[in-house]
Amino acid sequence: MKKTNPKKQPAIQYTIVPRDLAGHLFDVTVTVALPSPDGQVFALPAWIPGSYMIREFARNIIRIRAESHGKPVALAKVDKHSWRAAPVDGPLTVSYEVYAWDLSVRAAHLDQTHGFFNGTSVYLRVLGQEHMAHQVDIQRPHDPAAKSWRVATSLPELGAKRYGFGTYIAADYDDLIDHPVEMGDFALATFKAHGVPHDIVITGRVPNLDMARLQADLKAICETQIAFFEPKSKKAPMDRYVFLTLAVGDGYGGLEHRASTALICARADLPVANTPKRLGAADGYLKFLGLCSHEYFHTWNVKRIKPAAFAPYDLQAETYTPLLWLFEGFTSYYDDLMLVRAGLVTEEAYLKLQAKTVASVLRGSGRTKQSVADSSFDAWSKYYRQDENAPNAIVSYYTKGSLVALMFDLTIRAKTSGKKTLDDVMLALWQRFGRDFYAAEARGVTEAEVEALFDEISGLKLKPLFDRYVRGTDDLPLAKLYAPFGVKLADERKVAKPSLDVATGRDGADCKLTQVHEGGAAHRAGLSAGDVLAALDRVRVAGNPSNLDSLLGRYSVGDTVKVHAFRRDELMTFNVKLMGDRVPGIALEVTGSDKKLKRPSA
Ligand code: ZN
Secondary structure, eight states: OOOOOTTSOOSEEEEEEEEETTTTEEEEEEEESSOOTTOOEEEOOSSBTTBOSOOOGGGGEEEEEEEETTEEEOEEEEETTEEEEOOOSSOEEEEEEEEOBOOSSSSEEESSSEEEEOHHHHOOEETTOTTSOEEEEEOOOSSGGGTTOEEEOSSOBSSSOTTSSEEEEESSHHHHTTSOEEEESOEEEEEEETTEEEEEEEESOOTTBOHHHHHHHHHHHHHHHHHHHOTTTOOOSSSOEEEEEEEESSOEEEEEOSSEEEEEEEGGGSOBTTOOSSOOTTOHHHHHHHHHHHHHHTTTBTTTBOBGGGSSOOTTSOOOOTTHIIIIIHHHHHHHHHHHHTTSSOHHHHHHHHHHHHHHHHHOGGGGTOOHHHHHHTTTTTGGGOOTTHHHHOOOTTHHHHHHHHHHHHHHHHHTTTSOOHHHHHHHHIIIIITTTTTTTOOOBOHHHHHHHHHHHHTSOOHHHIIIIISSOOOOOHHHHHGGGTEEEEEOOSSOOEEOOEEEEEETTEEEEEEEOTTSHHHHHTOOTTOEEEEETTEEOOSSHHHHHHHHTTSOTTOEEEEEEEETTEEEEEEEEOEEOSSOOEEEEEOOOOSSOOOTTO
């Protein structure tokens, strides 16, 4: 992080007032000491880094006006994100109201229970002055509901005390928008990981939360990752780190930042006092730790080692990179691996998680049509905007990307007799492109550089693997790759179960097809996503998810059943020949071990 001299008056000053909690409104002002003589342009980002979709945050600006020396200044709309003020001499202030009612990690949310915002939702960018220091005064709401609220953010304090309302400072605009802010009556715990203070902030009612366990487990994860990237110095890349967590009834997601992460999780996934210590692959708490591990790994991989297209980000338009398989896929590979290395899960549970990923990749025929490089590039219009046909059309750069990482890891380990691993490649990426990212005029890494680095560090010629599995759509030969490591990839399912090969959802009291997999039994019989199942051989199909399975359980593969279904409001009849479920129950079993070849998780 760049150091800013706090005594120097920053040119760009913001105030944030959470004014109307019930109406979900923040009042924001930005003051520019030396506006552009041609008329200062202001713009709100169209997207937030880490979430690759155009969101047009400026649509939540309700009222906006400008003034200088106490007099109104004309403000003209340039496009849906931007305004231009008439030329003025001296300081220019723009005041606006932001509607904040998006309960996600990507935008802003305000009510009587808490306030949360990302900078991309509230701070207008002052075009041409992004490199200046930016200062923000975050004010306490006047609402009595907020009288004991505190503030949690990784943004460095200027006038504010830690966890207090007041002024905070950022080195530049890119820094300013990379520290989300939470305010409320949250639970808070602090620990040190290799000397660096880490906060865990939990907003939302969570009875009997086992904060001590959370603290101990996160410390283990963070120290493992810091030591992974800096094995000698164990130096973390940030001065402090904040896990901002919102606990809700049902939710899951996270967004990475340079010194914090914003998380949303199900209350049930947080540890209760006296939860069993041993974590199984299906435990919600393991899922939460995996999420924390994932976002924390991004502190290095994507927040500092970055694709060239993101250095700097173009915040007004889609920013294309074919490398998300490396930044999201490899992060997905290492998130669970770090849990094993931190001693929080057994290798057995880890392999169960991995088997689930293998099965999920094999389920969609989209994997034969789209490569992970193309999926990365088209994230904006495809992965982030999935429709009912997604499994037949696209592949996930997260799940297949994590298996690509596994493929490279096992290949490098096997072909170098264990002398090199994927870890060495990650370290080289870090040392050459990440470590000094914010200290120097750093740049991102290109596809060609990534590929050359893999060859250089491993001493192998890996182009054929990039051709087939990164730029191509071949299935990863995991059984063959795992064999020398004493791991058997097996079909754990004894008998194929009869299946329609669909995904379903509840539609009131009915069962609706949400996805129909290409080539499956339902597709062949003419059923479509959106059809509402009425009956199977004249027995009603109910909405609860297990009902269809239990009805199908009375048949065998090869049987034909009569399906009545509503398409829109018209009843249709289909003769469905049941097929075996497409994806075998994948299991990864340790059958032995090789002295020379160490498994990534061993
Ligand atoms: Zn991620």
